[in-house]
Amino acid sequence: MKLVGVFILIFISFSSYSKTLKIAYIDWCPQLCVGEKSEGYIIDTVKIIFKDSEYKLEFEKFPWSRAINNVRSGNYDALLSPAKKEAPDLIYPDNEVGVQKMCFFVRKDSNWVFNGLNSLEGLRVGGIIDSGFDEEFEFINETGGNFELMPYNGEYLNQSFLKLDNDRIDVFMFTLNTTLYEMKKRNKEYKDAGCLTRDKIYMAFSPKFTTKSPVIRYFDKNMARLKSSNTISEIMKKYGLNNWNTH
Incomplete structure (x- = not known):
C-alpha cells in the first residue's frame, strides 16, 4: 500500500x-x-x-x-x-x-528620413541584438554605416535616448508603440523617421x-x-x- x-x-x-x-x-x-x-x-x-x-x-x-x-x-x-x-x-x-512595427527615430531637428537601407549609409545607428535584422545590419556596416548593437534588457531605450541626446548616434531603431509609450512617459520628443516592417508577434x-x-x-x-x-x-x-x- x-x-x-x-x-x-x-x-x-x-x-x-x-x-x-x-x-x-x-x-x-x-x-x-x-x-x-x-x-x-x-x-x-x-x-x-x-x-x-x-x-x-x-x-x-x-x-x-x-x-x-x-x-x-x-x-x-x-x-x-x-x-x-x-x-x-x-x-x-x-x-x-499582436503586431509590431520596427521604426527609426531621430532628434527633432534632424531632416533625415528612412528611404531604404541605402539611406542609412554613413550613419551611426542604434540597434538590438537578436532583433532579426542581422542581414540588414551587415549590409549597412559594409556600405559605410555603423550599427551599434546592444542587448535588449530594459535599458535599451534609456541608452538610446542618451546617445541620441549626446550626439553619439544619429538614429536608433525600435518598435513603434513601445518607443512612443516611453517617450510620453519620459517627456521626450523624437521624430519617427520611417519604418522597416510590420510583423506579427x-x-x-x-x-x-x-x-x-x-x-x-x-x-x-x-x-x-x-x-x-x-x-x-x-x-x-x-x-x-x-x-x-x-x-
Missing part, C-alpha cells in the same frame, strides 16, 4: 507539473509591462486565453537574448512575444497575439513541443475565438491603442 501511495503522489506531482506553462518574457510596455498597474496587452490576452483552462501560467522576466535561449533550450515552455525572424527555430501557433513555444501539441492547439482555438470577438478592442483601449487585429 505504501508503494502504491508513493506512485500516486509521483503521478499527481508529475501531472501538476506538466500542466504548468513557464513563460519567459521581457519588459516591453505596452505589450509586456513589468511593475506597472496594467500588465500589458499581450499578458492580458494570454491570461484571458488560459483563464478557464487546466494550464497554470508562470511568468519570468529576462533580457531578450536570455529569454530566447531559455525557451530554445526547453528550460521554459513559451516566449512572449517574438516575430518569427527573431527566433525562427521556435514553434509558432497559427494565430499571433507570437506566443512562441519551445521546440520540445510540436504544432499538434495539446497546449498549442488549445491556444490557437481560443486565440481565434478572441480575434473574432470584441475583446481585443477592449484590451487595447486600456493602453490607448487601436485594435491591432483590424489593421
Whole structure:
C-alpha cells in the first residue's frame, strides 16, 4: 500500500507539473509591462486565453537574448512575444497575439528620413541584438554605416535616448508603440523617421513541443475565438491603442 501511495503522489506531482506553462518574457510596455498597474496587452490576452483552462501560467522576466535561449533550450515552455525572424527555430501557433512595427527615430531637428537601407549609409545607428535584422545590419556596416548593437534588457531605450541626446548616434531603431509609450512617459520628443516592417508577434513555444501539441492547439482555438470577438478592442483601449487585429 505504501508503494502504491508513493506512485500516486509521483503521478499527481508529475501531472501538476506538466500542466504548468513557464513563460519567459521581457519588459516591453505596452505589450509586456513589468511593475506597472496594467500588465500589458499581450499578458492580458494570454491570461484571458488560459483563464478557464487546466494550464497554470508562470511568468519570468529576462533580457531578450536570455529569454530566447531559455525557451530554445526547453528550460521554459513559451516566449512572449517574438516575430518569427527573431527566433525562427521556435514553434509558432497559427494565430499571433499582436503586431509590431520596427521604426527609426531621430532628434527633432534632424531632416533625415528612412528611404531604404541605402539611406542609412554613413550613419551611426542604434540597434538590438537578436532583433532579426542581422542581414540588414551587415549590409549597412559594409556600405559605410555603423550599427551599434546592444542587448535588449530594459535599458535599451534609456541608452538610446542618451546617445541620441549626446550626439553619439544619429538614429536608433525600435518598435513603434513601445518607443512612443516611453517617450510620453519620459517627456521626450523624437521624430519617427520611417519604418522597416510590420510583423506579427507570437506566443512562441519551445521546440520540445510540436504544432499538434495539446497546449498549442488549445491556444490557437481560443486565440481565434478572441480575434473574432470584441475583446481585443477592449484590451487595447486600456493602453490607448487601436485594435491591432483590424489593421
